[in-house]
Amino acid sequence: MRKKNIYSICIGLPIFLILAFSIMAHASWVTGFDNFFEGLVHSIPNLQSIMHAITFLADTKVDLVWMLLIAVILWLKKQRPLSASIVISLVTADAFGWIVKHIIQRARPAAHLAADDGFSFPSGHTLGMAIIVFWLILILIPALVKNKTAKIWLTVLLAIWLVLVMISRVYLYAHWPSDVCGSVAMGLMWISLVDAIWDKVTPQTDKNNF
Template structure:
């Protein structure tokens, strides 16, 4: 068992060094932007517009669930996992830090398991994919993968940090989406009763 864990950790470190090693000034700029928030504001506004178009007057229901999902994902990834597991980020790992290509200001929090960026982007991407069920929504997973990749590239997460974060996000999205579907049935019943009275 110990050998298996050591073997997986070795693979984790090798993948990190491989991804982080393919760096250039242009990639540094792109990955820093992708890892941030500002560049994605137009995308978030597009999500909101599509929800409004789809749900009309009931748009507040899926928006409420999105807020709930992001809150759950963030709280679980930070307070339940990061603060409990306390696995140092690669950029804080004394054995690895000097071998990594690190950008100034990229390494912030002390602990990195799991990646909140991965959990939050995958929870949103998966929920919207389940909600819209259109071919184009597969691009949302590409967006989540890109953000997750940027975290490894920047040396602030191990590949396993983002992999488990992604799984956490998808799992939460599937669970909460079931409750969302039940809430839809509830609101349909209320609307049906209102129509009968009208």
């Protein structure tokens, strides 16, 4: 297993488990955490239209469009293991997220929109976008981009976008702050697990690398 995968799993897995078990146990620190960051996010008024636009671009159905677009381009470029990698990563993460939702069964914030139904932890929007962002940062960009400055800027921009998605879900009362944080931790863990397994089951040939 590569070092980046080990580090990512060692960061993502404990955070995800701590949040998941704390939410199930109704730990008081989670309530304090959520109240503090909800107040922080809602301290700037009149951002509803911007936040709706951001959350639309991170919708679970739109995530599938981004995934398919990337996968098709890679497939046409004869990078088929990479093409299959992003599809498997997102589909399996969504399935695992659905299972976790129905195990924990956390209610959404009272002010959530009617369109945001179902359970709250983890956030499907945030999880899907975290999978795409971390896949790009940890797998595609290191393989495709050779310029170090370009790598840094792309990573920063993708990280900012993911943070905006997290903020939008909290701002619109679709999720608690701990939901979106847990989703990002789960995404980091999951993309690294899938990548580690993928390294074992795919042959290391020029088809794997740009």
